[in-house]
Amino acid sequence: MNPRALPVLVLAGIGLLCAIAFPFLYVTPNRLLSGEPHSPHVVALALSWVLLAGLGMLEVRGSRVAVALLAWALIAGLPLVAGMDARALLHATAASARVPLGAGFWLMWLAANLLLLDRLRGVRTSGRIVAWAGLFVALVAMSRAGAFESLALVREFHAQRGPFMDALLTHLSLAATTLVLALVIGAPLGWWAWRARRTDGAVVGVLAFLQTVPSLALFALLIGPFAWLARAWPALGALGFGGTGAAPAVFALVLYALLPVVRYTVAGLGAVPPDAREAARGLGMSRLQLLSRVQLPLGWPVLLAGLRIVAVQTIGLAAVATLIGAGGLGRFVFLGIGQGANDMVMLGTLAIIALALAVDLLFQAMLAFTERRS
């Protein structure tokens, strides 16, 4: 069997299992109670996964494209079908009723995404951009047309629109502040570690140790010292600095971000050919000129690749920061858990995932741009 067919078979198998075994939707009397599972399209969905598996095994021209197209259609079509089902189901029930998406939907949607990702491997960048941008446009267009209005998730979003936008902005500014501070502190630290050949020294050791402290514990540990600081210097307190809030959150996030920034700075500096450095010095460049004209341009792609990882990691970790009052999208997750409102948890989680993916994409674009230039 063609080894490239294996991912298709596995994913199609998972899809088939989910179509049969897990509920596609639920109907609940209100946003807190659990409800009845509904799986209205078991046969059709199961058949399409079988079709996918079959196409994956066929070794004829165009079967690869057919698998990609079918996966694409599933990613766009599953939410549409769910939205239409939800509308039909709500029509027949009370106004407080909700239609949340079930595990079957989510897992199938995930499997379809992974399938498309796999099929697009090795395809030209332009082709990949067209596929994903097309999906984005299709989903936005459906959303604009109101196709998803009846889904519990969208209803939850409408109910929380104001707080959601606030949380999104807070989340972004927490992550951005963290990234900037980590770069400002970590890059010089990395430069020093590289110059002193101290990548196994105390500083890196401490940073590596910090990575092992659970984020929740670190946030909690910082409350005491920061509260004390705010009391000792009331001016700091007046600036919103205290045991809870953004200050200790950013502090903790920066601590987590420092190790990768330092590591990637060292790797970036190491990526500069030693002979180019030797020549630069021999020709009379000062340390600053060496840094700005040789080391930074040559090491930047490596550092940028590191920042991409730091950015995604920080967006994930910032979810926990809400527990010490820093706000952000984590608020919906923890509030939702507290209230038993799954839609709210889902709203926060999906937003964090989407944000992380968007930032990842942004960094990929920046990387592609710098690589084309150099």
Added chain:
Amino acid sequence: MIEFDHVHKRFGEHVVIDDLSLRVEDGEFFVLVGPSGSGKSTLLRTVNRLVHIDAGNVRIDGVDVATQDVETLRRGIGYAIQSVGLFPHRTVGENVATVPHLLGWSKAEIDARVEELLILLKLDEPGIVDRYPDTLSGGQQQRVGVARALAARPRIVLMDEPFGALDPVTRESLQASLKAIQRDTATTILFVTHDMDEAFGLGHRVALMLDGKVAQVGTPLELIRQPVNERVREFVGGSRARLRELAVRLVRDSMRKGEIADGDAVDGGSSLQDALGAMLTQGRDRLPVHEDGHPAGTILLADLVASRE
């Protein structure tokens, strides 16, 4: 003029340069030759202070390099290394312009100088100035490296085995270019190599370094004919030293005037080695010698074999 005055350098317990004194004259092509670990590269790098010496001093035109601003010092000295060290993110033109740029030359001056250098170093493919180093051959890269070293018209150029990684044909072509440039510009060149043929082919004077000391300094002929001890004789080539001698001596100094021989002529300015090669190729034991294209004399195989002035 570069003067090394009782220079000492040690790395840990290992003495790399041992109380070394040496003088390189203005406009001289001076070669430091010796085996690996003899300290020749280290000595070269003390001139632009890439190596800090432990005792003694290094002077350029009587001024101790240690008293000068290190960046100003380095910008005034050309520097080329075996690994070339071109900046991979800069075009050929930008690489060559490195030092003029650091010195704040105007764009027009820089452009004119880059163009001049590319012609001088036979880098005259159209569009080469905007290409990136990784698109060039090894020989072209080193030509760019040499052009970069010469860019700001330094009076002194340091070269650390610049042709060591090149194939023999490319190396000879670069050696010829460098020799011509040195002759035309009267730049003082301090050149490091471990290749004895390269040293004798290029240097006005050669210093053979062994164990951090100068074992002997002199013209190539002096080293070949009067080695001061057995180790120098060994390095100069033992029985093959006579072949090297043929390579450094010129036809016009050994020819007989007026006698006319048959065969393809050799140029008076070529080496006796070239003449011997021509005799072997043509199967003759005597060849006509031309100067500026006109018959000037004859060179005899017997004179090559017997020649010991």
